Amino acid sequence: MEKPAMKCDTLVIKVASRCNLNCSYCYMYNLGDKTYKSQPKQMSTRVVDDILMRTLENCTKHGVDHFSFVLHGGEPLLADKEFFIYFVTRASEVLPKTIQYRFMMQTNGILLDEEWCKLLGQLDIRIGISLDGMKEDNDKFRVDHAGRGSYDQIVRAFKLAQNSPHITTGTGLLSVININADPVKLYHHFRELNVHGLDWLLPDANYDNRPPQPTPDKAWAGETPYADWLITIFDLWFAEKNERYDVRMFYYIVHSILGGEFMADNLGQLNNEVLVIETDGGIEAVDSLKSCGEGFTKAGANVSTHSFEEAMQTRLARIYHLSHQLLPRKCLACPVREVCGGGSIYNRYSKENGFNNPSVYCGDLLKLITHIQNKVVGQLPSDILSESQVLPLTYEEALRIREEQLPLTPEPDYAMELSYQD
Numbered sequence: 001m002e003k004p005a006m007k008c009d010t011l012v013i014k015v016a017s018r019c020n021l022n023c024s025y026c027y028m029y030n031l032g033d034k035t036y037k038s039q040p041k042q043m044s045t046r047v048v049d050d051i052l053m054r055t056l057e058n059c060t061k062h063g064v065d066h067f068s069f070v071l072h073g074g075e076p077l078l079a080d081k082e083f084f085i086y087f088v089t090r091a092s093e094v095l096p097k098t099i100q101y102r103f104m105m106q107t108n109g110i111l112l113d114e115e116w117c118k119l120l121g122q123l124d125i126r127i128g129i130s131l132d133g134m135k136e137d138n139d140k141f142r143v144d145h146a147g148r149g150s151y152d153q154i155v156r157a158f159k160l161a162q163n164s165p166h167i168t169t170g171t172g173l174l175s176v177i178n179i180n181a182d183p184v185k186l187y188h189h190f191r192e193l194n195v196h197g198l199d200w201l202l203p204d205a206n207y208d209n210r211p212p213q214p215t216p217d218k219a220w221a222g223e224t225p226y227a228d229w230l231i232t233i234f235d236l237w238f239a240e241k242n243e244r245y246d247v248r249m250f251y252y253i254v255h256s257i258l259g260g261e262f263m264a265d266n267l268g269q270l271n272n273e274v275l276v277i278e279t280d281g282g283i284e285a286v287d288s289l290k291s292c293g294e295g296f297t298k299a300g301a302n303v304s305t306h307s308f309e310e311a312m313q314t315r316l317a318r319i320y321h322l323s324h325q326l327l328p329r330k331c332l333a334c335p336v337r338e339v340c341g342g343g344s345i346y347n348r349y350s351k352e353n354g355f356n357n358p359s360v361y362c363g364d365l366l367k368l369i370t371h372i373q374n375k376v377v378g379q380l381p382s383d384i385l386s387e388s389q390v391l392p393l394t395y396e397e398a399l400r401i402r403e404e405q406l407p408l409t410p411e412p413d414y415a416m417e418l419s420y421q422d
Helices: 045-062 081-094 114-122 135-141 151-163 183-192 225-239 248-257 287-292 308-312 315-321 362-379 382-388 395-404
Strands: 010-014 066-072 100-107 125-130 172-176 197-201 274-277 282-284
Touching: 010 045, 045 081, 045 308, 066 081, 081 100, 081 114, 114 151, 125 151, 135 151, 183 225, 197 248, 225 248, 225 362, 248 362, 274 308, 282 308, 308 315, 362 395
Parallel strands: 010 066, 010 274, 066 100, 100 125, 125 172, 172 197
Antiparallel strands: 274 282
16 A cells, blocks of 8 residues: 555653553553663653654644644653653744644642642643542552552542642543443442543453453443443433533544544544654654553654654554554444444454454444444434434444445455554
8 A cells, every 4th residue: 555644643752651550451561561661761851852843843744733742651740840841841932833732641640739730730731630430449450569559649639630720621530441340330430529521441452462351240241341331331421411521432432423523543534643752752653552562662763863754654653543444354344433443453453463353342342332323313303313314223233234244355455554463
């Protein structure tokens, strides 16, 4: 396939390569990739300068006028305050006013205090905090290096950010699904915390590292446990009408069913215009791909020597950025592929076939999307329903359609592209 010019509109910036928590499921530290040990513990201002010059180069060449910097880690608050002051100040000097850019931070919140809130507010850095549900659920996985739970500290930080006069934008939560947690209790728990926005994340699983399964006593134990778990929450959320808090996964699915477009690595049709910058300036594809093996994301690109476009032409980054177009045979026949987009590329990996597999969550995604589509169809007025051409579609019907429309060719023309071998 011809290699198109690839632009970037979001950078995930690993400002610190270490973390003060030791979450058992973490793709950075506990799923087989140990390359963080050779990384500088904190990004230098020299790397920041290179990042900003590459950002200017990218935005100017490709006409990008909206750009996002996501400050990440490890734990970003392990970097010193002067680093963030330098980054934001230098960005205002390097990037012209024609480029609207924003800073966001994803933190575990452990180190957050009023002084940090004041600085982040002054620098206009929006924050999201990671919390995996109720105390008994969160503290099974989100632990420190001594094995102690983090729930109390995270909730303290979340409430501090909510109530701080310096943080003027809503603080969202990021939550990895614990399939053995009670979804009803969990939904109401987040309601009690007065959550502004939430995003559920499926565990970083693939064919060589399968998703955690519910214990047999759970009502949602079966072939599609993640769908059944999420459907329980969706129905509660959908019934709340205008009182509901934002759930990004649900919003994206509904938006896509109604014909909208969005960029996300786990759903939709658009290219993923995201790159990761490590503390040493290394440019990589999405960091969750570290779950596929040791050194998997290392491609030899660096902001000191490579443009973002050049980094995107490395094979792994290219597959990631085109992951919603480079689909395996089973996905090509799926009636919800425009919504699902094949799911996250890292959930499609196996050592045997590379990315030439449907997602390990394929059945779950199909069942969840068809359930949501039927809920949406049931709420649409007849005139809008006729105009949108959205039809009811059961999970069983979708399975049948997929089998009937399965391409006759054994593999798509780009099978070699998908059959990635590190």
